[in-house]
Amino acid sequence: MNPTGLRDHCLSFAGAEETFPFGPRTSVFKVAGRMFALSQLDADSIRVSLKCEPDLAEALREAYAAMIPGYHLNKRRWNTVIIDGPLPDETIREMIEDSYKLVVGKLPPARCRALGRRDNA
Numbered sequence: 001m002n003p004t005g006l007r008d009h010c011l012s013f014a015g016a017e018e019t020f021p022f023g024p025r026t027s028v029f030k031v032a033g034r035m036f037a038l039s040q041l042d043a044d045s046i047r048v049s050l051k052c053e054p055d056l057a058e059a060l061r062e063a064y065a066a067m068i069p070g071y072h073l074n075k076r077r078w079n080t081v082i083i084d085g086p087l088p089d090e091t092i093r094e095m096i097e098d099s100y101k102l103v104v105g106k107l108p109p110a111r112c113r114a115l116g117r118r119d120n121a
Helices: 003-010 054-063 089-104 109-114
Strands: 016-019 027-031 034-039 047-051 067-069 078-082
Touching: 003 016, 003 027, 003 034, 003 089, 027 089, 034 089, 047 089, 054 067, 054 078, 078 089
Parallel strands: none
Antiparallel strands: 016 027, 027 034, 034 047, 047 078, 067 078
16 A cells, blocks of 8 residues: 555545644544544655554554554554555555544544434444
8 A cells, every 4th residue: 555545545434634733744634533543654664553442453463563552652542554564455444444433433423423424333
């Protein structure tokens, strides 16, 4: 997955937006003002930090060398995925979608409806 593909996939979800609260080099992808992905898309080694269920986050880090604890984030709930590693693009896309769904799942029902979702899943 290249930086453009990563950006496009993150922005493909309902209500997703790209913001730059940490400076012009760091893309923060949010839904309803809450972060679900973070990446420096112009870095030499492309990485993306994604929200994850704590038990799954640990299991993924054990299973994949291209997955490390979230850089400068809550290590229990965030993984940093090395994009230019051996992980297939489809696996990375699924992890991005899971991160988005985790964030949306915590939104109030009215916010979910505003995103065109009937539930918080």
